Amino acid sequence: MARFVAARLAHAIVVCFLVTTVAFLLLHAAPGDPFSFDHPRISADIRDLWRAEFGYDRPLLEQYARYLGSVARGKLGFSHSLHIPVGEALAGAIPRTLGLMGLALALSFPFGIWLGVFEARRRASASARVANAASLVMASLPNFWIALMLLLGFAYWLPLFPAGGIVDVLMHDYMSPGQALADRARHLVLPLVALTLVATAVVARFQRAALQDTLPADFVRTARAKGVDDRAVIGRHALRNALLPMITLGGLAFPALLSGAVFVEKIFTWPGMGLLVTNAIGARDYPLVLAAVQLGAFMVAAGSLLADVAYGMADPRIRVR
């Protein structure tokens, strides 16, 4: 088991390194640099001075080596566009995105699995068909459209929830702890629902498909023939086998949710990684973009690693390979 984990860990590190390199090359290949876009009255000489100071005029390989060196020492640099340390910008944004995504994952998987089981079990019943159709439609709707509808519907037409932000920008600091918690919860509802709805539908469809593959399988037929109760059949035999792909899905869910978070963060003014990175790319803020990409790759790799280990624990056959 330990060898397996070590192998996967090494794999994760290699992946992180590759992603960083790709990001670095992409950024530097694109036209423009952090200083080409400043105020027009700033002369070209000053821009060149700044470039030389930050080393953007050195050969690419040297820049890359210097960057890797400083990262290894833990120095992530200064954001050119925000004038604050990169670490600080990330430290603020990451918990906000992780919190939202984590909650969405935590909610969508159980719901999705339950829904998938329900649809597979009562395949012919009317309610299952409705559920099936609903999850199909939900999985087909663009997630930014759902987010927009939620914002318009429940923050504007029916002002039940706030129209964005993580907390009340003013009153939050003057609330009692109970009120503050409620404030956070109220601001969390709409973005969370937006992310969870689509994720649940996708998980449900996946689960249903996986179950439908295993249900006709021989061992299930045998169990049925032996008179084992339907629920037990699904519960103990089919579900166990169908859960394995779920774990893989969980590993893949992280990048998918991160992508979805970009839209949701924009619409709900959620100051997380999505907004931070898209703005940084537009401003060619190299240190910030690279640090964010590395962090993203690390989190995704960690997620895959966890998924792989879980898979390995659940299915001994994999470990032997």
Add this chain to the structure above:
Amino acid sequence: MFADLNAGARRLWAGLPLPARVALVVLALLYALAIAAPAVAPYLPSEQLDIVALKDQGPSWAHPFGTDRYSRDLLTRVLYGARVSLAVATLAVLMSAVVGTAYGLVAATAGGFVDAVMMRLLDAMLSIPRVLLLIAMLALWNPVPLPALVALLGLTGWFEVSRLVRAEALSVRERDFVVAARSLGAGAGRLMLRHLLPNVLVPVIVFTTLGVANIIVLEAGLSFLGVGVHEPVPSWGTLFFDGTEAFVGTWWSALFPGAAIVATVLCFNIVGDALRRVLDPRHLRSA
């Protein structure tokens, strides 16, 4: 051979449930309308009829989908938008399918170290969130011409299908007729093309159908973020994005493009699901 295809197609149609058949017809209709758009559309997509008097008009007999803020007929633009959206999505997905299938087949046939390296690379690519990668590339090289956009979409979407193809190829590789071919001295290329490829096509077909749906939504999302297709080219994504800007006052400008997107995606999803079940080898074998 055509008789075979004909018979195969008829059997496929017979195996499809009703919703899938309806969806297939709807899709065929959409593609037909898209191709015939210049002949069918009442106006030109960029024609501004009267920027003061005909701006933001609701649906009427003259303009069934209403007009947009530049007094352009929305029905025309949705029809022309279908051309762009469907073309971009179809071409991109085909590109993904081809590249992914090739990659997966090569990996499966080569085996050993080459296979391991290829799979590691694939894992690395899968770790990168696709939307963020696309946003980054589109933002860095803004403005990106349409063919480049298609290429970008296609080249970022093949990872999943190559995994599927490789898995399928690996299982087929051990089947009798393949072993026989190998022992008779068939080369790797011939092996891939004649024996493996026809048998791994099923997951590819399913992927393609579902993939088109994904790309249509993706393109809409990228236009929403401002990095997708550029003015004045109408795509469903840009139409939808324009429409949502002033949604409350002019509901038709977002409703019709949005409905087009959702309807198309829904149809593709239904067809994809049905195909997955119908083309399942186990199902085919037992039939």
Add this chain to the structure above:
Amino acid sequence: MTVVRLVGSCLVVVLAACAACADRATDAATGGTIVIGVPASWIPGPPPVIVDIVSRTVADQLYDRLAEIGPRLNTIGDGGFEPRLARHWTWAPDSMSIAFEIDPTARWHDGRPVRAADVRFTFDVVKDPRTGSSITPLLGNIDSVTARDSMTAVVWYHRRTPEQFYDFVYQLQIIPEHLWKDVPRDKLATADQARAPVGTGRFRFARFEPGVRLELTADTANYRGRAKLDRVVWAIVPDMGAAVTQLLTGQTDVLETVPADVISRVDSSASLRTHKYQNLQFSFLAFNLRNPKQLAAPHPVFGDRRVRRALSMALDRQAMLDNVFGAYGLLGVGPYPRSLSVGDTALALPPFDRQRATALLDSVGWTLSPDGVRRRGGKTLAFSLIVPASSRARMRYAVLIQEQLKTVGARVTIESMDFLPFNDRQINRQFDAALMSTGYDPSPATVQQTWSTSAITKGGQNFVSYSNPAFDAVLDSALSTFDEALARTLFRRAYATLASDAPGVWLYDVPAVAGMHKRIRPVGMRADEWWANLADWWIPSNERIERDRIGLRPATP
């Protein structure tokens, strides 16, 4: 004795009552919190290195100038200027220097008194090329600043000019020497001091949460009196749709610019009000007079004045204005915003006349081909138009212009891009046509920065490379005369020359309609800076809502 005591106690009572009255009056006027929704974050850094508009808004609350320009925005001499850090100034008889007396009661937010040395230090920082300040080119006429004594700063000029006072006073917001003197000049923006700015303004820095908000509170011990409001919060809302929604739902109180199609919704809202104000921003379609591929050569299409005039006549500016802005549109009147003091609103511009336009193009040799596009000697009347995607109004104009120019046989390709790459293309003159938007300073000298031959260099803003020696000469005379009436006449003549050369099409003045909660009473929204008198904005006590009642108490940890 008892009478004296009686009178004394009466006096005491009366005085106490008066004091209570005064307190209540001040209480009635002071207090309240407003939340301003802004699309981008405040970026830490002292005034010399500030380039973005949000940071400028904040800096104007935290720091003071020596004197503030009057509401009429007069820039000639010192007429209309009100004392700020300098309570009094004296011109030398030859006008080659001005002595400013610092207000002895002026204090920095950390309690230290303001000295003449601070003024000298600020000037040295701005002049230092290592600072990389965008204001440096504007202070070319100023030789130096000396401290005659601890409370008197003297500014020395190279030449007498009509705007010498404005040049020095308007651009410099004074920063404290004792806090900044040890910071390397090229690290001003990233120093710790930038994260906790100390100034002399009626607001002081309270808190900054990166990506979320910035908070300023009233400086209660300020030498000019505390700000009326207790607190101002800048909340960052990057998406315009979300910003409008947050205004409508009451999460934010102020939105600086309400998009034209939403104005009616804000107007009809029960809790909001729109405020129209003047500003100095205008937008125009600019033609690059030089070839972007070979900047020494004239542009193949726009190098010819007649083609430019023909294209100007092909555009229905009024119809486009109606389409984009509806009732809130302000038609462009020339190469300047109409609120500029020397702006001539009756300038003769090429009229909208498609027939004349096509006739003119035909006469110059651009003939119509069967495909609807004009050609001349193998070249096509085709060009690209760059637009910043972030400006909704300009994006709309681009689509309208593309279609309108098609009717006279010109093929326009729209290239939309992010604001920063757009800026980059402008500066490097890598465009055919561009939809530009410029904000002028109150001084008419801005015209020189944008249209004179000397501004074609890398540091200048004459991005279209317009060069007309006649125009330059008249403009120079206009800017060096001390006679206001003569200056106005000369300016009009210069503008007429510029307009007839048609280096651009003057589309619109950027409409300035702010959306605010109706309890807010805005004061003194100046054309150059609507936020200039934010410290005097107030909220009547009987209209206050929950957020106004926080007062000045700090947040619970």
